[in-house]
Amino acid sequence: MSVALLAAPGQADAPSAEFLIPSLFLGFLFTFVPALLARRLLNLRSGVLRIAFCTLVALTVSGSAMGRYVQEGNGWSLATVFWGVTLALTMLMLLVLEAFVPGGLGPVGLVKELHHRVLRARRYAQVSAISTRSGLPRFAAGRPSRNTPERNADFAAALRRTLEESGVTFVKLGQLLSTRRDLLPPEFIDELSKLQNEVPPAPWAQVREQLEAELGAAPEECFKDFDPTPLAAASIAQVHRATLADGRPVVVKVRRPGIVRVVDRDLDIVRRMARTLQRRFAWARTIGAADLAEGFADSLREELDFRAEARNLATVAAAGAGRSPVRLPRVHEELTTARVLVMEALDGIPLGSADAALTARGTDREALARTLLDVLLRQIMVDGVFHADPHPGNILLLPDDSLALIDFGSVGRLDTQLQGSLQRLLLGIDQRDPAGVRDAFVEIMDRSDAVDGESLERSLGRFMARHLGPGLTPDVEMFTDLFRIVSAHGVAVPAEVAAVFRALATLEGTLAHLAPGFNIVNESRAFADREITAQLRPESLREAARDELVSLMPLLRRIPRRVDRITADLERGAFTVNTRMFADPAGQRVLSGLLQQALVAVLAATTGLMSVVLLASGGGPRISDQLHLYEVFGYNLLVLSVIMMLRVLVGGFRGRESRGRGR
Secondary structure, three states, rough: OHHHHOOOOOOOOOOHHHHHHHHHHHHHHHHHHHHHHHOOOOOOOOOHHHHHHHHHHHHHHHHHHHHHHHHHOOOOOOHHHHHHHHHHHHHHHHHHHHHHHOEEEHHHHHHHHHHHHHHHHHHHHHHHHHHHHOOOHHHHHHOOOHHHHHHHHHHHHHHHHHHHHHHHHHOOOOHHHHHOOOOHHHHHHHHOOOOOOOOOOHHHHHHHHHHHHHOOOHHHHHHEEEEHHHEEEEEEEEEEEEEEEOEEEEEEEEEEOOHHHHHHHHHHHHHHHHHHHHHOOOOHHHHOOHHHHHHHHHHHHHOOHHHHHHHHHHHHHHHHHOOOOEEOEEHHHHHOOOOOOEEEOOOOOEEEHHHHHHHEEEHOOOHHHHHHHHHHHHHHHHOOEEOOOOOOOEEEEEOOOOHHHHHHHHHEEOOHHHHHHHHHHHHHHOOOOOHHHHHHHHHHHOOOHOHHHHHEEEHHHHHHHHHHHOOOOOOOOHHHHHHHHHHHHHOOOOOHHHHHHHHHHHHHHHHHHHOOOHHHHHHHHHHHHHHHHHOOOHHHHHHHHHHHHHHHHHHHHHHHHHHHHHHHHHHHHHOOOOOOOOHHHHHHHHHHHHHHHHHHHHHHHHHHHHHHHHHHHOOOOEEOOEHHHHHHHHHHHHHHHHHHHHHHHHHHHHHHHHHHOOO
C-alpha cells in the first residue's frame, strides 16, 4: 500500500520486475520500521499482533491523508512526511491502547482485563449511586472549617449508610475508621461504631466443595465428625465444629466462596476513591486518605490468607511462651491452607456473652481485666507482636476462669526502635515532660523533618496542663487529644503506632464491659513501673551492657586506625570533606529522567514553532505546482515535533504510575 502510494502513476497498478526489489525495500521501510521505532521510542512491551494492527491502521490513515498529494505527483517529495506520519500515528495508537488495555496480556488476558474493567465500572457506578442516594457528596465537598457538630453528625450518618449498603469491604473499612480517634471527630467515631457486618452463612454445598478442593478429600475422610451448621458466620469466613480422627475437638474456619474476587474489586475502588479524595479535598490530605486505604488493603488481604493467620498465632505464642497467663489455640498445620484453618477447639464463652457466668462463679473481674491488660501491654512493649483486635468476641472465658485469645487475622508488629520510642513516649506523659514527649514523637512519626519542634512542645505543655494537672484523672480520651494535636502540626502517625492505639482503644471497651470502672491508665502506669524496675535490676543492666558492648566491638576496633588516619591527613594538610548531591542511585535516575523529559519537551516545542514558521512562509524552490521546499521541511519538522511530544507524554504517564505505586 505504501509503495503504491509513492510510485509513479504509470507503475502503481502492476510494477515491473526491475521495481520488485525497490518495492520490497520500500514496503519494509514504510511498514516494519515505523512499528519497530514506535515500540522502541515508547519503551513498551507490546506484542506483535498489537504492533501490526496499529501499523496497518496508521498506514491506512496516513495513506488516505496523503492521497491527494500522490495524485498530484508529489508522493516522492513527501515520502519522509508520509513515513513520519505513519510513525506518529503508530505511536499514538500504541499509547492509547496501552492506556486503556495494558500490553502483555495476550488475547485471553485481554478479554479477562476488559471483563474486569466492565465489572469494576459497574461496581463503581453502584457505589457512586449509593453514596449519592445517601447524600455523601454534598458533605464531602464542604470545608472542614465550616463543619459544626450537627453537620459532622449528618456527614457521619451519610457515610455509615453508604458503607453499610456497599458491602463487606466497605463495612470493614468503616469499622477500621471507627477506631481512628486520632483522625476523625467524635461524631464519626460514634456513628461508624454502629456498623455491623451480619451476613447469612454460605450454603453447605459450596463450603463442602471448598473443603474438598483445599484438603484433597471430602470432610468425612479428613474428620471423624463435621457439623455442617456453622458455629459462627462473618463476612470473610465461617466457623464449623469438627472432630479429628483421634477424637480431639477442633474448629474449622472456612473462607467464604468467591469473597476474594469481591474484595479485590472493592479494594481497587477504595484505593481509587481515596486518591481522588486526597487530590481534591484538604481534609483527605490531612488524614492521609491514600496511605490509609493502602494500609487497609494490605491488612484485609492478609486477613483473607489463613496461612498468615496461622503464622501470626505461632509468632505470638512463641513470643509469650512459658509466661503468658492467656491461652492460645494450637493450629493443626497439616490441615491448614490459604482458605481453611483448623485449630484446637477451646471450650469457652465469648467475653461479650459471659456476664452471667462471671456473676455465677463469683469471678474477680478486676483481676481478670488486669491480667488481660498486662498480656496485651507485654505483647506491645516487650514482645513486639500483639493481637490488634481484642474485642469481646475474640476473647474467651474458659471453665477455670482463665482467658483465651482467638482470631489472629489482625496482628500488629513493632521493631525494637519503635518499642523504645513508644516506651519513652509513655514515660514522658507519665512524668509530664513535654520535651520528652516531643522527642519521642519525632522518633516514631513519618514526617519528622516537617515538624516545628518548639510549637509542638508548647502544644504538648498545654495538653498536659489540661489532662494531667493536680486533681485530674487521666483517661484514654487524652490519647485522642494527643494525636489530634500531633496531626494538627503536620505529623503523620505510622501505621504500626496507629495499630497500637487502635488495639488499646478496642481493649478499653472490652475492659469496660468486663470490669466497669477499671482504670486502664493507672493500671498501665503500674505495668510500666514494674517493667522499668525490672529493666533497672543489676542483672538486666549487666545483660544490656554486655549486648551493647558486643555490638560495638567492631566499631571500637576500627576507631584507633581511623583516628590515626585523620591525624595523619591533618598533619599533611590533606584533610578534606566531600559531599555528593544525589548520591542515591534512585535520586540520580529521577533527576536524569526529568532532565531528559524537559530537554525533549523543549526540542519538541522549538521544532513545532519552526515548522509553523516554514509552513506559513510558503517560500523556497518550487517542487510542484502546489508545493514548495519550505513546506516539505515544515511538514517534516511538524511530524518530528509530534513524535517527540508523544515521547514526553508517555514518559509523564509512566512517572505518574510509578508515583502512584510509591504512594
